[in-house]
Amino acid sequence: MQYVERVLEELKTKNPNEPEFHQAATEILNGLKPVIEKHPEYEKAALLERFVEPERVILFRVPWVDDNGAVHVNKGYRVQFNSAIGPYKGGLRFHPSVNLSIIKFLGLEQILKNSLTGLPIGGGKGGSDFDPKGKSDNEIMKFCQSFMTELCRHIGQDTDVPAGDIGVGGREIGYLFGQYKRIRDEHVGVLTGRGLSYGGSLARKEATGYGLVYITEEALKCRKDSFKGKTVIISGSGNVAIYACHKAQSLGAKVVAMYDSNGYIYDKNGIQLDVVKQIKEVERGRIKEYANRVKGAEYHEGCKGIWTIPCDIALPCATQNEIDKASAEILVKNGVKYVGEGANMPSTLEAISVFQKAGVVFLPAKAANAGGVATSALEMAQSSGRLFWSFEEVDAKLKNIMVNIYHNMDEAAKEYGVEGDYVAGANIAGFKKVAEAMMAHGIV
Numbered sequence: 001m002q003y004v005e006r007v008l009e010e011l012k013t014k015n016p017n018e019p020e021f022h023q024a025a026t027e028i029l030n031g032l033k034p035v036i037e038k039h040p041e042y043e044k045a046a047l048l049e050r051f052v053e054p055e056r057v058i059l060f061r062v063p064w065v066d067d068n069g070a071v072h073v074n075k076g077y078r079v080q081f082n083s084a085i086g087p088y089k090g091g092l093r094f095h096p097s098v099n100l101s102i103i104k105f106l107g108l109e110q111i112l113k114n115s116l117t118g119l120p121i122g123g124g125k126g127g128s129d130f131d132p133k134g135k136s137d138n139e140i141m142k143f144c145q146s147f148m149t150e151l152c153r154h155i156g157q158d159t160d161v162p163a164g165d166i167g168v169g170g171r172e173i174g175y176l177f178g179q180y181k182r183i184r185d186e187h188v189g190v191l192t193g194r195g196l197s198y199g200g201s202l203a204r205k206e207a208t209g210y211g212l213v214y215i216t217e218e219a220l221k222c223r224k225d226s227f228k229g230k231t232v233i234i235s236g237s238g239n240v241a242i243y244a245c246h247k248a249q250s251l252g253a254k255v256v257a258m259y260d261s262n263g264y265i266y267d268k269n270g271i272q273l274d275v276v277k278q279i280k281e282v283e284r285g286r287i288k289e290y291a292n293r294v295k296g297a298e299y300h301e302g303c304k305g306i307w308t309i310p311c312d313i314a315l316p317c318a319t320q321n322e323i324d325k326a327s328a329e330i331l332v333k334n335g336v337k338y339v340g341e342g343a344n345m346p347s348t349l350e351a352i353s354v355f356q357k358a359g360v361v362f363l364p365a366k367a368a369n370a371g372g373v374a375t376s377a378l379e380m381a382q383s384s385g386r387l388f389w390s391f392e393e394v395d396a397k398l399k400n401i402m403v404n405i406y407h408n409m410d411e412a413a414k415e416y417g418v419e420g421d422y423v424a425g426a427n428i429a430g431f432k433k434v435a436e437a438m439m440a441h442g443i444v
């Protein structure tokens with residue numbers, strides 16, 4: 001059996017009941033085949049076996065007391081996946097669906113994403129099955145304090161630097177940082193996405209969404225096209241979706257639909273982002289409310305229908321596997337030309353295949369959403385140097401990083417004979433540096 005197939009087989013046997021982890025590993029390792037063939041020394045060094053096995057998995061109990069005095073227990077996770085090129089880096093996700101499979105798929109993706117940024121950050125991910133929906137600020141604070149009471153002994157500014165992800169934004173990072181500082185007595189850059197008053201970076205909040213649009217803009221530019229006048233669908237209405245919408249609109253696109261986990265809004269006149277921001281960021285409400293406030297807008301229960309709206313560009317920005325084969329086929333039938341993944345693994349393997357066969361320009365998550373973690377690394381640099389860069393400075397660096405990622409994956413795909421296949425290109429471009437570092441470190 002070929003090396004890649006054997007490693008994938010063993011991974012599935014050794015890690016049963018982890019479908020998301022299997023999915024991410026399958027996409028990555030298949031994309032790496034041309035590199036593996038060129039480097040027989042990797043098999044001798046069991047490089048892939050080591051690459052897919054986390055360096056450390058931390059599982060812990062998170063007990064907390066709600067406003068009525070009831071005691072709850074959640075699971076806490078931190079997967080420290082790979083530190084070959086820098087300290088572990090990656091977000092924390094608070095969502096009831098969180099389990100080890102999801103954290104491991106996110107951690108594996110993060111290794112190559114972080115490498116693609118060109119900055120010295122390894123890969124990690126963490127989170128909890130805690131559901132922040134409907135909780136008071138006090139309950140969120142109690143939960144974050146309990147979570148950090150355990151996590152703080154495993155992280156550090158040069159060891160492991162968590163950040164936000166689904167369900168973890170500025171409010172949660174603030175509570176987590178407060179508890180870290182209280183226990184460890186260090187005011188350091190141990191978390192990114194911090195508030196501006198205590199060491200955060202300008203443009204971090206906007207970075208993932210802006211970065212997604214910058215890389216898509218570069219793909220358009222290389223085909224003598226632009227966002228101007230394009231019809232865009234963005235799924236989700238959280239941090240990534242909101243700032244992707246903002247940047248796409250500022251480049252002249254018409255964003256006509258967004259969703260949350262209950263249903264989608266369709267506004268043929270173009271989404272009024274200030275209304276979405278008021279509902280989602282200020283009121284922490286439901287997207288349904290948009291249709292009550294904006295004349296001519298429609299609300300539809302359920303998420304899937306969003307992909308039946310004709311568009312030129314689709315930017316999935318909510319969660320894994322939100323675009324399946326059937327949705328991809330409808331998007332293609334309706335003429336989609338570009339798909340940029342703001343979320344992590346939003347397209348199933350079958351959906352990716354539909355897009356690629358149809359000649360859609362498909363920008364995979366580990367490249368397209370790398371702007372967030374890249375700007376986190378810029379936040380780390382500012383923390384270490386005790387510096388504070390202007391918005392324009394950080395934004396310019398972010399744009400430059402995204403343009404470089406586009407060309408690196410494009411060139412890697414060409415070099416290995418799979419021109420235009422950015423799934424393979426991104427995997428190869430990200431893997432090269434990690435593999436080189438792992439080989440240099442010996443068997444560790």
Ligand code: NDP
Pocket residue numbers: 164165166167168169208236237238239240241259260261262303317318319320342343344369370372373
């Ligand atoms: P948020 O929590 O801010 O927003 C998440 C959005 O996605 C919400 O609108 C949420 O709806 C929706 N959503 C979540 N789960 C589901 C689901 N199962 N079905 C339908 N909709 C769902 O998270 P972010 O915007 O930060 O993250 C979005 C995606 O981007 C994730 O895949 C994340 O991993 C990825 N990402 C985030 C980065 C960052 O910097 N924040 C960086 C790179 C990638 P509802 O409110 O109803 O739950």
Ligand code: 2IT
Pocket residue numbers: 089090091092113161162163164165192344369370372373374376
């Ligand atoms: O998936 C991701 O890249 C993130 N959630 C951001 C991670 C980070 O450390 O900024």
